[in-house]
Amino acid sequence: MADLLEFGITAFDELLPRHLRQELGKAAVTRLYKDGELIQRRGDRKPGLSIIRSGAVKLCNFGADGSAVTTVVLGKGQIFGEFTLLTDLPRTHDAIAVGRTAVDQVSRSGFEDLAAREPDLLRILAGSTALRLHAMLELLDDFRRLPLPVLTAKILLSMSLRSGESRVVKCSQADLAVTLGVSRVSIGKVLKRLQADGLIIQRYGRIEIPEVENLKSWIAVRDHLFRFEA
Amino acid sequence: MADLLEFGITAFDELLPRHLRQELGKAAVTRLYKDGELIQRRGDRKPGLSIIRSGAVKLCNFGADGSAVTTVVLGKGQIFGEFTLLTDLPRTHDAIAVGRTAVDQVSRSGFEDLAAREPDLLRILAGSTALRLHAMLELLDDFRRLPLPVLTAKILLSMSLRSGESRVVKCSQADLAVTLGVSRVSIGKVLKRLQADGLIIQRYGRIEIPEVENLKSWIAVRDHLFRFEA
DNA sequence: AGAAGAATGCTAAATAGTTTACATTTCGAA
DNA sequence: TTCGAAATGTAAACTATTTAGCATTCTTCT
Numbered sequence: 001m002a003d004l005l006e007f008g009i010t011a012f013d014e015l016l017p018r019h020l021r022q023e024l025g026k027a028a029v030t031r032l033y034k035d036g037e038l039i040q041r042r043g044d045r046k047p048g049l050s051i052i053r054s055g056a057v058k059l060c061n062f063g064a065d066g067s068a069v070t071t072v073v074l075g076k077g078q079i080f081g082e083f084t085l086l087t088d089l090p091r092t093h094d095a096i097a098v099g100r101t102a103v104d105q106v107s108r109s110g111f112e113d114l115a116a117r118e119p120d121l122l123r124i125l126a127g128s129t130a131l132r133l134h135a136m137l138e139l140l141d142d143f144r145r146l147p148l149p150v151l152t153a154k155i156l157l158s159m160s161l162r163s164g165e166s167r168v169v170k171c172s173q174a175d176l177a178v179t180l181g182v183s184r185v186s187i188g189k190v191l192k193r194l195q196a197d198g199l200i201i202q203r204y205g206r207i208e209i210p211e212v213e214n215l216k217s218w219i220a221v222r223d224h225l226f227r228f229e230a
Numbered sequence: 231m232a233d234l235l236e237f238g239i240t241a242f243d244e245l246l247p248r249h250l251r252q253e254l255g256k257a258a259v260t261r262l263y264k265d266g267e268l269i270q271r272r273g274d275r276k277p278g279l280s281i282i283r284s285g286a287v288k289l290c291n292f293g294a295d296g297s298a299v300t301t302v303v304l305g306k307g308q309i310f311g312e313f314t315l316l317t318d319l320p321r322t323h324d325a326i327a328v329g330r331t332a333v334d335q336v337s338r339s340g341f342e343d344l345a346a347r348e349p350d351l352l353r354i355l356a357g358s359t360a361l362r363l364h365a366m367l368e369l370l371d372d373f374r375r376l377p378l379p380v381l382t383a384k385i386l387l388s389m390s391l392r393s394g395e396s397r398v399v400k401c402s403q404a405d406l407a408v409t410l411g412v413s414r415v416s417i418g419k420v421l422k423r424l425q426a427d428g429l430i431i432q433r434y435g436r437i438e439i440p441e442v443e444n445l446k447s448w449i450a451v452r453d454h455l456f457r458f459e460a
Numbered sequence: 461a462g463a464a465g466a467a468t469g470c471t472a473a474a475t476a477g478t479t480t481a482c483a484t485t486t487c488g489a490a
Numbered sequence: 491t492t493c494g495a496a497a498t499g500t501a502a503a504c505t506a507t508t509t510a511g512c513a514t515t516c517t518t519c520t
Binding site: 063083086087126129140144225 | 291292293297299301302312313316317319322349352353355356357359360361362363364366367368369370371373374375408409410411454455
């Protein structure tokens, strides 16, 4: 499974100054999960903040009929559960470990105590949430506006920048299809076109981007709102 | 112009306790705008919080070629500009008044002063942002998963609940088309079907929903993730 | 009441995307 | 090294959506 969304957003943990990161670590209990293990269920009333230390976590919704939708996959340094601290909502998604995963759990009271001593904490949490909201607004615009090939290219670009190796995206066609909400056949056709234009190279279970700059300018020609600041 | 998105979300102003609302009012300068008047430009560096008192504000992005995309339309009690308080971002969108509009502007320093005296303020702002993020995550899921007729019905339902009269949505087919990112012809066909099923009545510049419950159950049959909590 | 502008209705041809089904390739584990 | 699972390639029939154009209806303003 590849990173699906929330690419290119500075992780919460990276926004924290060192001393806050340490304090938060003291207030946390680390738990390990195996691949596929359930971390929380939608509707759970145990409030708290969860910080991913290693591995990844996918947040899903399950329908009455058992069908599942993955809303987002979060990686190292990213958080979930902040809704339970800031609002009265229960856990809004099922959370499932992707690969071996370590998660720091900070209880509501642990968070409240620290936030009372360190007012910056709440501000950083709010800032992190605001950044994510901003990214989602832009992403939704893209989904509404852009034809599939351009949207695909843009998403691939984001994914490549988020991953360490900026030239390789680990992601199957099937994953991409789900992410973009289209069929695998359509994605196959689009990728074929992008490859024919020399923008990507298709591999087994991954996609290579030989020249990131070429991809950027290809997108820029087709998306008048494209700005590159990341 | 109709409300486009951000339906059904409790407005920031409604989350404030009375005394905070008053304090914030004292720190604010109210400005009036005519229909279509520019309130702010993307990239403006004047940080502050803007609270809509009456009328509406649309947030847009303009492309290099002059093309415009409306990201969201906000109504009474809703806010914008909070990104400039919580992050280092400049104003992220152009803001344009829709109809005669009054906006309270609270400067960054005004907000900071009040937030220092009233720690709840920041918490409520963070909660409001979190609620909006949550709504956006669900909305993006809907865009990816749902066939157009179901998505259309769901959006109409949200819009109807947000408006005072819950049985009427003021919205042209062209507005709806832009909101959903499809052509007007497609929307026309979808609405025709929904009308044939007795779920809506098309009028000139508005859509009526004779029985909200019928619409809900029609959606529930077609969207296994549909939950109605609002 | 009449005119103008806004919104809707409708059609036809072209394009895009889905579904289904199966063949082929790649990778990793036995 | 062989086998099986996962991923990709491809094709055909079908459905959905777009584009472009014009006719019609509704509303508002004068």
